[in-house]
Amino acid sequence: MVNGPDNILDGKAVAKTIRQQLESQIQAFQTSRGYVPNLAVVLPSEEPDACLYAQNLQKWFQKLGLGCFVHQLSSSITQEDLCAYIRSLCSSADVHGVMIQMPLPDGVSYLSVAEALDPMKDVEGIHPYNFGLLSIGNPQVVPSTPMAAATLIDHYGIDVSGKNVVVIGRSNVVGKPFAQLMLMKHASVSVLHSRSKSIRDYTLNADIVAVAVGRPNTLTADMVREGVIVIDFGINFVNDRLVGDVDFEAVSPLASFITPVPGGIGPLTNLMLASNLIKLALTQP
Numbered sequence: 501m502v503n504g505p506d507n508i509l510d511g512k513a514v515a516k517t518i519r520q521q522l523e524s525q526i527q528a529f530q531t532s533r534g535y536v537p538n539l540a541v542v543l544p545s546e547e548p549d550a551c552l553y554a555q556n557l558q559k560w561f562q563k564l565g566l567g568c569f570v571h572q573l574s575s576s577i578t579q580e581d582l583c584a585y586i587r588s589l590c591s592s593a594d595v596h597g598v599m600i601q602m603p604l605p606d607g608v609s610y611l612s613v614a615e616a617l618d619p620m621k622d623v624e625g626i627h628p629y630n631f632g633l634l635s636i637g638n639p640q641v642v643p644s645t646p647m648a649a650a651t652l653i654d655h656y657g658i659d660v661s662g663k664n665v666v667v668i669g670r671s672n673v674v675g676k677p678f679a680q681l682m683l684m685k686h687a688s689v690s691v692l693h694s695r696s697k698s699i700r701d702y703t704l705n706a707d708i709v710a711v712a713v714g715r716p717n718t719l720t721a722d723m724v725r726e727g728v729i730v731i732d733f734g735i736n737f738v739n740d741r742l743v744g745d746v747d748f749e750a751v752s753p754l755a756s757f758i759t760p761v762p763g764g765i766g767p768l769t770n771l772m773l774a775s776n777l778i779k780l781a782l783t784q785p
């Protein structure tokens with residue numbers, strides 16, 4: 501394979517390195533404990549996309565040498581029943597981490613399922629206690645997608661201290677925790693969203709722009725200055741093709757670094773989840 505343009509933040513390549521580190525961690529864990537860390541994935545949906553993602557995640561975890569079981573539930577499950585299910589999974593000594601796959605069924609609140617988790621088994625760091633630890637700047641586990649971006653930034657030796665970071669999107673699983681991670685690394689952070697005015701005024705002044713909106717072409721070439729670093733969290737399907745939230749073709753010639761989709765954040769996301777699982781399993785008896 502030929503090398504890509506030298507401004508690509510190559511998640512696929514970095515994933516290879518991190519994968520090797522995790523494999524030796526898992527081997528060491530198994531040698532000392534006699535079992536492997538075990539993830540429970542709660543899938544409260546029958547949507548083909550969601551089921552496929554869960555299946556792939558399970559295969560991927562098992563290939564890495566980790567336990568992973570998908571708990572398929574009906575999308576008509578009530579909030580009360582889903583929370584009870586999560587609590588019972590968390591109380592099992594054989595389960596070291598629990599992930600609740602998004603999206604949630606109608607009528608189920610994010611806060612209720614996050615609170616149903618045991619913070620010590622919360623593999624994505626979504627329980628208010630873990631989110632609080634992140635906000636304080638002393639996290640235990642960090643949501644996997646923003647952690648993937650921070651890992652990529654670190655890996656390329658990009659120093660964010662004092663930089664203007666603009667985050668477009670304020671979800672609890674991506675935008676908000678990513679903003680906290682950048683704050684922890686001493687960036688000046690602006691978080692923009694659907695009610696924000698003059699987004700371009702912010703992005704034109706940004707050293708780093710991260711986009712987590714879920715809409716193609718949210719960031720266009722006229723919105724950034726030359727030398728910008730672009731992080732694209734988007735996962736969108738357009739005519740069966742996976743694209744991010746950034747107009748990659750037009751923005752990448754201006755960027756000093758940019759994450760492609762696919763091949764940027766995505767390949768690191770599952771690795772961060774696995775890393776969190778091992779971390780949690782190590783703290784359990």
Ligand SMILES: Nc1nc(=O)c2c([nH]1)NC[C@@H]1CN(c3ccc(C(=O)N[C@@H](CCC(=O)O)C(=O)O)cc3)C=[N+]21
Binds near residue numbers: 599624644767769
């Ligand atoms: N609680 C929760 N946490 C999640 O992290 C979560 C979720 N729910 N629900 C579903 C989405 C989807 N998701 C992806 C992870 C990796 C790739 C990935 O590896 N993408 C590859 C491409 C894969 C391909 O081409 O099919 C890439 O970007 O290069 C994609 C999507 C995590 N999700």
